[in-house]
Amino acid sequence: MKSFSIKNIARHGICALLFGAPALGLKAQTADNRTAALSLQETIRHAKTSNKSVGVFKTEEGAARLDLEDARMGVLPRILGNASYQRYSKVTLFDDVLGGSHQIPKPPDANAGSLGLEASFNLYSGGRQKAVITDFRHKNELASINTKEQEANIGLQAALHYLDMVRLYFQGRLIRDQVERARTRSKNIDALYANGKVTKSDVLRADVLLSNVLLNETTNKNDYLISNQKLNTLLNLDAVTTIIPVDTASLGLPESRELESLLGDYSGTYALLKARKSIQLQENRTKLARSFDRPSAALFGGYGFNYPNTLIFPPVAQTFAVGQVGVRLTYDISSLYQNKNKVKSSRLRETALQEQKAWIEDNVRQEAQALATKYNEAVHRLLVVKKSIEQAEVNYNIQNTKYFNQLSLLTDLLEADNLYQETRLNYVQANIAALSIYYRLLFITGKL
Numbered sequence: 001m002k003s004f005s006i007k008n009i010a011r012h013g014i015c016a017l018l019f020g021a022p023a024l025g026l027k028a029q030t031a032d033n034r035t036a037a038l039s040l041q042e043t044i045r046h047a048k049t050s051n052k053s054v055g056v057f058k059t060e061e062g063a064a065r066l067d068l069e070d071a072r073m074g075v076l077p078r079i080l081g082n083a084s085y086q087r088y089s090k091v092t093l094f095d096d097v098l099g100g101s102h103q104i105p106k107p108p109d110a111n112a113g114s115l116g117l118e119a120s121f122n123l124y125s126g127g128r129q130k131a132v133i134t135d136f137r138h139k140n141e142l143a144s145i146n147t148k149e150q151e152a153n154i155g156l157q158a159a160l161h162y163l164d165m166v167r168l169y170f171q172g173r174l175i176r177d178q179v180e181r182a183r184t185r186s187k188n189i190d191a192l193y194a195n196g197k198v199t200k201s202d203v204l205r206a207d208v209l210l211s212n213v214l215l216n217e218t219t220n221k222n223d224y225l226i227s228n229q230k231l232n233t234l235l236n237l238d239a240v241t242t243i244i245p246v247d248t249a250s251l252g253l254p255e256s257r258e259l260e261s262l263l264g265d266y267s268g269t270y271a272l273l274k275a276r277k278s279i280q281l282q283e284n285r286t287k288l289a290r291s292f293d294r295p296s297a298a299l300f301g302g303y304g305f306n307y308p309n310t311l312i313f314p315p316v317a318q319t320f321a322v323g324q325v326g327v328r329l330t331y332d333i334s335s336l337y338q339n340k341n342k343v344k345s346s347r348l349r350e351t352a353l354q355e356q357k358a359w360i361e362d363n364v365r366q367e368a369q370a371l372a373t374k375y376n377e378a379v380h381r382l383l384v385v386k387k388s389i390e391q392a393e394v395n396y397n398i399q400n401t402k403y404f405n406q407l408s409l410l411t412d413l414l415e416a417d418n419l420y421q422e423t424r425l426n427y428v429q430a431n432i433a434a435l436s437i438y439y440r441l442l443f444i445t446g447k448l
Contacts, residue, residue: 047158064143108317116304126294149270268446275357301325378434
């Protein structure tokens with residue numbers, strides 16, 4: 001990035017006006033614990049790490065990570081323990097269908113119970129378990145992209161508010177300079193009026209302009225305070241903290257080659273990253289849907305104690321222990337017709353996401369090109385306005401001399417003053433606009 005400074009906006013005293021060593025004086029105030037001297041990059045970094053909304057996304061990312069770990073645990077064997085006890089009433093026996101009845105004790109007695117362990121391990125289920133794990137992995141990666149996008153979004157907002165404070169800072173200095181000119185002019189006109197060389201109308205008009213400029217100064221101070229408060233919220237700072245922008249003396253504008261490199265690489269664009277991840281997620285869900293068309297195989301085993309012994313007849317009042325191991329094969333025949341539409345709908349969603357990704361690519365490219373065009377426009381405006389400042393200053397000096405020599409009207413002088421002020425403000429605004437566009441471009445291309 002090439003060095004850039006608003007010091008260059010004119011050669012006739014404007015440098016001293018805008019940059020009368022403001023940075024050193026501001027840094028000295030940081031001894032107060034209610035002030036924070038921050039550069040632009042420090043502000044962006046602090047916003048990314050401290051903003052509350054970023055913390056919400058990080059929490060969600062942590063939850064997605066735990067969901068992934070839980071899915072991975074699904075490949076481990078499932079082990080179940082069971083224990084039961086029953087006491088039966090007497091058994092009622094009926095003759096024929098519902099003929100005469102009589103009761104007997106349940107053989108061998110009224111008690112029954114069991115205690116055992118069972119375990120099963122999935123051997124094959126059509127790739128279902130792998131698809132479930134992949135699904136949660138994609139969700140975890142998508143949550144990570146969302147967190148990074150929110151960090152970049154908050155960083156962009158912080159950068160824009162910071163640049164707005166820089167703009168208001170310079171505007172304040174220019175307005176204070178205009179106030180001094182207006183006060184000096186008002187005093188000189190009062191002296192001319194006392195000598196009978198100008199009319200009362202000139203005195204009143206000079207006073208009105210001074211009042212308007214003072215009002216602009218108040219408005220600028222209030223706007224600066226509001227922007228400071230907004231930045232405090234983004235950085236999660238105390239509401240009364242005064243942020244001191246230390247990058248007021250020099251801010252960087254990118255070289256044309258850097259801008260071209262941004263326009264040629266959209267691989268890090270968050271919207272595209274999320275679109276690609278959504279496609280991968282849907283493709284995996286298609287695999288998951290297809291897994292229900294396939295058979296499942298599981299290894300199982302168990303060991304337990306049971307009472308009474310029902311392995312023989314009649315049952316015997318004794319406890320027996322027995323174990324078992326085997327392989328269980330299952331196939332849902334109804335899936336041949338019940339699962340068909342689920343697979344088709346999942347594939348259609350894949351197609352829709354592919355089309356959406358193409359649409360997002362076109363929009364990102366168009367928006368980036370539009371920002372680049374506006375950036376070049378702002379840079380060109382800087383060159384034009386810089387020349388205009390020199391011309392407006394010369395014009396103001398001529399009109400000021402002519403008026404106090406009774407060779408022009410006050411209207412001409414005031415118009416020259418307003419034009420001089422407007423061109424200098426336009427230069428500051430064009431500088432900040434160019435930087436704001438550049439940081440928006442960084443965000444769109446995923447480089448912020």
